[in-house]
Amino acid sequence: MQPEYLPFPALLCSVLSISRQHYEVTLDPGRALLSWRKLRPRSVKGRTRAGSVTVPLTEIVSVEEAEIDGKYCNSMKWQHMCKPHAFTVRYIKRMKKHRWRCGEVTFWCSEEQMCCHWLQALNDALNQQTHRPKHLLVYINPYGGCKKGKQIYEKKVAPLFSAAGIAADVVVTEYANHARDNLYDVNLEKYDGIVCVGGDGMFSEVLHGLIGRVQKDSHIDHNNPSACLSRCSIRIGIVPAGSTDCVCYATVGINDPVTSALHIILGDCQPLDVCSIHHKKNFLKYSVSLLGYGFYGDVLKGSENNRWLGPARYDFSGFKTFLTHHWYEGTVSFQPAKWVIGSPRDNKPCTSGCHVCRQSSKQLQELQKEQNCRFEHSEEEWTTIKGKFMAINAVSLSCACPRSPKGLSPAAHLADGSADLILVRKCSRLNFLRHLIRHTSKKDQFEFPFVEVYRVKNFQFTPKHFEEYDTESTDIGNVSKKNFAQICTDHPSCVCSHVNSSWNCDGETLDQTAIEMSDKKVKRRLLLMT
Numbered sequence: 143m144q145p146e147y148l149p150f151p152a153l154l155c156s157v158l159s160i161s162r163q164h165y166e167v168t169l170d171p172g173r174a175l176l177s178w179r180k181l182r183p184r185s186v187k188g189r190t191r192a193g194s195v196t197v198p199l200t201e202i203v204s205v206e207e208a209e210i211d212g213k214y215c216n217s218m219k220w221q222h223m224c225k226p227h228a229f230t231v232r233y234i235k236r237m238k239k240h241r242w243r244c245g246e247v248t249f250w251c252s253e254e255q256m257c258c259h260w261l262q263a264l265n266d267a268l269n270q271q272t273h274r275p276k277h278l279l280v281y282i283n284p285y286g287g288c289k290k291g292k293q294i295y296e297k298k299v300a301p302l303f304s305a306a307g308i309a310a311d312v313v314v315t316e317y318a319n320h321a322r323d324n325l326y327d328v329n330l331e332k333y334d335g336i337v338c339v340g341g342d343g344m345f346s347e348v349l350h351g352l353i354g355r356v357q358k359d360s361h362i363d364h365n366n367p368s369a370c371l372s373r374c375s376i377r378i379g380i381v382p383a384g385s386t387d388c389v390c391y392a393t394v395g396i397n398d399p400v401t402s403a404l405h406i407i408l409g410d411c412q413p414l415d416v417c418s419i420h421h422k423k424n425f426l427k428y429s430v431s432l433l434g435y436g437f438y439g440d441v442l443k444g445s446e447n448n449r450w451l452g453p454a455r456y457d458f459s460g461f462k463t464f465l466t467h468h469w470y471e472g473t474v475s476f477q478p479a480k481w482v483i484g485s486p487r488d489n490k491p492c493t494s495g496c497h498v499c500r501q502s503s504k505q506l507q508e509l510q511k512e513q514n515c516r517f518e519h520s521e522e523e524w525t526t527i528k529g530k531f532m533a534i535n536a537v538s539l540s541c542a543c544p545r546s547p548k549g550l551s552p553a554a555h556l557a558d559g560s561a562d563l564i565l566v567r568k569c570s571r572l573n574f575l576r577h578l579i580r581h582t583s584k585k586d587q588f589e590f591p592f593v594e595v596y597r598v599k600n601f602q603f604t605p606k607h608f609e610e611y612d613t614e615s616t617d618i619g620n621v622s623k624k625n626f627a628q629i630c631t632d633h634p635s636c637v638c639s640h641v642n643s644s645w646n647c648d649g650e651t652l653d654q655t656a657i658e659m660s661d662k663k664v665k666r667r668l669l670l671m672t
């Protein structure tokens with residue numbers, strides 16, 4: 143007999159039961175969908191088809207044979223059956239505000255052969271999701287945020303990873319920069335991705351470890367500001383357990399551990415801009431979220447010794463910093479990012495699969511190909527602005543976070559190769575407060591005469607007190623000026639602008655104030671931005 147032609151893979155449709163109700167369950171590989179809908183008993187005609195669920199195959203977390211506990215079988219009417227057959231499907235349930243939950247449903251089959259057929263078909267569909275991680279390296283920071291990193295991982299994330307068949311090697315960090323140092327020695331080929339359970343600082347540590355390791359492996363000196371960093375292929379996932387968690391919040395749309403864990407399981411991926419910061423040819427740090435001088439620098443500095451307050455340390459320090467109301471003099475110069483399509487005030491936030499990012503990074507690559515990486519320091523127009531500033535913030539992404547759901551620059555793009563430079567000039571306390579409060583509302587925080595914002599590819603900053611003398615030369619005059627500056631900050635009664643603030647780089651304080659930032663490269667990460 144001729145084998146019957148079946149469009150491979152065949153569409154599968156059976157009547158299975160979920161908690162004693164009959165459902166028509168359909169697996170449609172062509173449209174990559176699994177759906178099930180309740181079968182009304184004949185008597186009830188024309189009722190709306192309530193209770194029908196459709197799940198894309200890409201959002202199925204796991205499929206496995208349901209273990210049947212003895213008592214359940216005895217209670218069921220399966221007694222006359224030899225052994226009941228059921229399989230459990232876990233899938234993504236989308237809740238409000240980008241929150242995801244893991245839904246679970248168990249289908250009961252009338253005979254074993256059908257159960258095996260379904261398991262086979264669904265597992266085949268899962269095995270086609272090749273971009274899903276199978277082996278992860280997990281760094282847990284027990285110290286950040288509310289110091290709940292370990293519980294968050296063990297209670298909320300590990301069960302999901304094991305359900306999805308992901309093997310995880312877990313490292314609980316014992317000291318600061320443990321994760322970064324560990325990444326220089328670990329064998330990266332073993333892993334499909336690295337997960338950091340912590341806040342932005344933890345992500346920054348893993349980022350530095352990874353980029354540093356990859357540059358070392360490809361013999362690139364990251365001290366050279368115009369060096370083209372080689373691309374990292376491995377992805378980083380974040381399980382939010384910090385105080386601000388702005389990288390996670392700005393990419394996923396919420397800082398919820400289960401949502402992030404589910405994104406990691408599905409292997410979602412989102413490229414990300416990384417900026418490098420140098421001081422006179424010496425590499426200082428990479429930044430992915432906020433590089434802030436003035437207000438945010440002082441907020442961070444004031445918060446470091448109140449870590450025992452947890453996330454509230456920032457509000458406490460923010461309040462004090464706001465009252466002291468310092469402003470800082472200096473010179474900012476930058477090169478606008480010509481290739482980008484959007485602008486910081488176009489009210490087009492970056493969304494998943496953002497075409498602005500794709501288009502801009504394509505144009506950036508063309509530009510780089512033309513001038514093979516020399517373009518970063520071509521002498522074309524630099525804009526220079528001297529002045530007195532409350533805050534100088536360079537953000538590579540929106541910096542959306544629970545404190546400010548839109549972020550510092552709501553339309554900043556995650557992977558467009560540019561950063562948004564926000565200059566807040568000296569203003570009154572009331573005006574500065576109004577500007578701050580706009581961060582928590584839907585209103586435009588740039589709508590002030592003392593606020594300017596530019597989309598740049600790099601920028602430099604030199605504080606005023608550095609301009610008059612070169613820190614290198616040591617003749618006596620400078621020493622006295624430096625001491626004068628020191629005296630100046632010691633006497634709060636003095637009226638001049640306070641000497642210098644410090645740079646807040648992704649939540650870590652930089653020890654240099656004269657810096658040069660350039661938007662370096664696009665990196666890959668595990669998380670999809672929804």
Ligand SMILES: CCCCCCCCCCCCC/C=C/[C@@H](O)[C@H](CO)NC(=O)CCCCCCCCCCCCCCC
Nearest residue numbers: 342386388431432456460461464541545546578581648649
């Ligand atoms: C009155 C309400 C004013 C609300 C103002 C809300 C502005 C919030 C802006 C959030 C910006 C977050 C940028 C994220 C940077 C991260 O890479 C970094 C590492 O995690 N986090 C911080 O540096 C931590 C930075 C945290 C900054 C918190 C600032 C809190 C300001 C509070 C000012 C209160 C003034 C009240 C006066 C009556």
Ligand SMILES: Nc1ncnc2c1ncn2[C@@H]1O[C@H](COP(=O)(O)OP(=O)(O)OP(=O)(O)O)[C@@H](O)[C@H]1O
Nearest residue numbers: 286287315316317340341342343344384385386387
């Ligand atoms: N075991 C540890 N002991 C002490 N410090 C650690 C340890 N592990 C990591 N750290 C350091 O703690 C710092 C803060 O961690 P993290 O950023 O995760 O929390 P957070 O600062 O509260 O969150 P956020 O950065 O989102 O505000 C990081 O810079 C990291 O280098």
Ligand SMILES: [Ca+2]
Nearest residue numbers: 415538555560
């Ligand atoms: Ca950017």
